[in-house]
Amino acid sequence: MRQRLAPRRRSPRIRFLSPSVRRRRAGYLFCLPGMTFLALFLAYPLFYNVWTSVHDVELGQLLGGAERFNGLENYRAVLDDPAFWHSVRLSLIFTLGSLLLQFAIGFALALLFARPFPLGGLLRSLLMVAWLLPPVVSGTLFRWLLDAESGAYNALLTGVGLGALSHDWLTDPSTSMAGVIFANVWVGVPFNMLLLLVGLHTIDPELHEAAAVDGASAWQRFRHITLPLMRPVSVTVLLLGLVYTFKVFDIIFVMTGGGPVDATRVLPLYVYEVFFTFFRFGQGAAAGLLLLVVPLLAGVFYVRRLRREDEAPAGGAV
Amino acid sequence: MRPPRHPWRLTAVATVITAAFLLPVYWMVKTSLTRPDRIQTPTPQWVPTPVTGENYSTALGYEGLTRALLNSLVISCGVVALTLVLGVPLAYALARIRLRGSGAMVLALLVAQLPPAIVLAAPLFILERRAGLSDTYLGLIAADTTLTLPFTVIVLRPVLRSVPPELEEAALVDGCGLPGVLLRVVLPLMVPGVVAAAGLSFLIGWGEFLFGLTLAEGPDVQPVTVLLNAFIGQHGTSWGALMATATLISIPVVCVFAVFQRFIVGGLTAGSVRG
Numbered sequence: 001m002r003q004r005l006a007p008r009r010r011s012p013r014i015r016f017l018s019p020s021v022r023r024r025r026a027g028y029l030f031c032l033p034g035m036t037f038l039a040l041f042l043a044y045p046l047f048y049n050v051w052t053s054v055h056d057v058e059l060g061q062l063l064g065g066a067e068r069f070n071g072l073e074n075y076r077a078v079l080d081d082p083a084f085w086h087s088v089r090l091s092l093i094f095t096l097g098s099l100l101l102q103f104a105i106g107f108a109l110a111l112l113f114a115r116p117f118p119l120g121g122l123l124r125s126l127l128m129v130a131w132l133l134p135p136v137v138s139g140t141l142f143r144w145l146l147d148a149e150s151g152a153y154n155a156l157l158t159g160v161g162l163g164a165l166s167h168d169w170l171t172d173p174s175t176s177m178a179g180v181i182f183a184n185v186w187v188g189v190p191f192n193m194l195l196l197l198v199g200l201h202t203i204d205p206e207l208h209e210a211a212a213v214d215g216a217s218a219w220q221r222f223r224h225i226t227l228p229l230m231r232p233v234s235v236t237v238l239l240l241g242l243v244y245t246f247k248v249f250d251i252i253f254v255m256t257g258g259g260p261v262d263a264t265r266v267l268p269l270y271v272y273e274v275f276f277t278f279f280r281f282g283q284g285a286a287a288g289l290l291l292l293v294v295p296l297l298a299g300v301f302y303v304r305r306l307r308r309e310d311e312a313p314a315g316g317a318v
Numbered sequence: 319m320r321p322p323r324h325p326w327r328l329t330a331v332a333t334v335i336t337a338a339f340l341l342p343v344y345w346m347v348k349t350s351l352t353r354p355d356r357i358q359t360p361t362p363q364w365v366p367t368p369v370t371g372e373n374y375s376t377a378l379g380y381e382g383l384t385r386a387l388l389n390s391l392v393i394s395c396g397v398v399a400l401t402l403v404l405g406v407p408l409a410y411a412l413a414r415i416r417l418r419g420s421g422a423m424v425l426a427l428l429v430a431q432l433p434p435a436i437v438l439a440a441p442l443f444i445l446e447r448r449a450g451l452s453d454t455y456l457g458l459i460a461a462d463t464t465l466t467l468p469f470t471v472i473v474l475r476p477v478l479r480s481v482p483p484e485l486e487e488a489a490l491v492d493g494c495g496l497p498g499v500l501l502r503v504v505l506p507l508m509v510p511g512v513v514a515a516a517g518l519s520f521l522i523g524w525g526e527f528l529f530g531l532t533l534a535e536g537p538d539v540q541p542v543t544v545l546l547n548a549f550i551g552q553h554g555t556s557w558g559a560l561m562a563t564a565t566l567i568s569i570p571v572v573c574v575f576a577v578f579q580r581f582i583v584g585g586l587t588a589g590s591v592r593g
């Protein structure tokens with residue numbers, strides 16, 4: 001307002017800027033460092049990956065030099081590699097197996113912890129510890145728990161009379177995938193539970209009360225009230241789970257290194273091997289970009305869902 | 319949900335489930351406290367008798383463990399500092415100032431969380447080497463911050479949005495400059511969000527493995543997660559010492575979570591469900 005009243009004389013030293021303009025300038029200034037950092041350390045490397053994927057780059061060119069453009073040659077090499085398709089299959093098994101199990105168990109636990117009872121909050125927080133441990137720690141730990149000779153799980157099986165089922169889980173190619181899924185589900189359950197709990201708390205308790213008054217059984221209430229109302233949250237949780245699970249690297253790398261032979265070499269481990277073991281940078285970059293397809297698709301869905309919720313007038317919590 | 323008729327019965331059920339679920343953690347600590355000659359027995363002991371610190375002294379005697387723990391501490395504190403310095407102003411601007419392009423920036427931050435770390439580790443391996451950043455704390459801190467920064471801004475934005483704009487306007491009218499408003503009015507109100515972001519960034523930096531594995535060559539800057547993985551190869555079946563190392567790595571995680579629990583759980587759900 002003040003600048004309108006002031007004489008319209010341009011002074012080189014004092015410039016009158018409205019507070020809103022000043023504020024906007026400050027805003028861009030605030031964004032600058034963070035966005036520059038992400039441009040340098042995230043966006044540029046990803047674009048550089050695209051560049052590498054269409055060049056013939058190997059260990060010799062690590063410090064720069066004569067990289068030869070070779071078009072889609074790297075992509076063809078990856079797509080012609082049976083090991084790549086094997087990894088795609090393993091990634092699908094690992095992701096679907098982990099996702100379904102951790103969602104189902106997480107949902108069951110959320111239903112339990114949604115009811116108020118003494119010490120509920122404390123126990124729920126304790127469960128989160130599984131999710132918080134560094135994946136390398138949980139990987140090492142499950143390697144020991146699933147150990148053939150003196151692992152805790154085999155001892156447990158023997159203890160309850162199922163000794164016949166005790167097994168060398170991680171070194172047998174036919175069960176190693178089950179072993180890493182088991183460990184990964186353990187890590188993922190608390191996170192699923194936490195997000196599903198938030199969803200359960202948004203359900204109006206009066207709905208359940210009214211249905212109970214009308215004589216609906218607990219199962220009917222679950223089936224016709226809880227499940228349909230939990231659908232949007234469930235989709236969100238599964239989408240997030242898909243993105244997280246598809247990129248799991250640490251826990252598998254530590255538990256089996258992708259083995260025995262290649263029984264647990266999911267896509268991220270395949271990319272690692274091509275790039276860091278064989279130093280085929282061009283092919284590794286191409287495989288890495290192919291690995292991006294699934295998370296990006298899931299991300300598109302996720303963002304579109306967020307958009308729709310932003311537009312919703314009531315702005316439901318989830 | 320209706321209040322249950324027998325709440326203590328639910329407590330009992332939940333306690334049994336929690337105990338069974340956390341058995342692996344108990345087993346880790348138990349193994350680390352068991353005498354080495356009693357660990358690999360056909361029928362394992364459920365309670366270590368006698369309790370011994372032997373595995374811890376063995377582990378701390380392994381070459382590089384103390385150094386690696388220190389490295390991890392430096393790296394994760396660096397990650398927290400860099401994340402907050404870059405993230406707090408960014409989150410403030412995106413939450414409270416009408417900017418052209420802020421929608422695009424928020425979208426970019428959401429997308430930034432999608433790529434698997436290996437897709438980033440590969441080009442960073444080449445680029446950091448050429449820039450002389452490989453094998454430095456700074457190189458690792460920067461790589462880890464690509465994970466924490468987008469996350470932090472997404473967590474902080476809803477927190478900042480909930481601060482009523484009138485508070486800020488009143489302070490501005492009272493003659494507080496914008497920096498003053500930020501320091502005295504906005505910052506105190508965002509403390510819970512910042513604490514959550516700091517705690518989560520620390521946990522991510524402390525547990526990070528892949529960048530440590532690919533961007534640090536030598537023991538000088540290598541984080542302890544990479545060393546634990548190397549121990550499995552070197553000390554194969556010394557499970558007592560391995561579990562002692564794993565326990566040592568877990569202690570700060572549990573401490574940070576215990577202290578910041580409320581904030582972290584709140585921040586986590588706000589960030590991932592509400593976007």
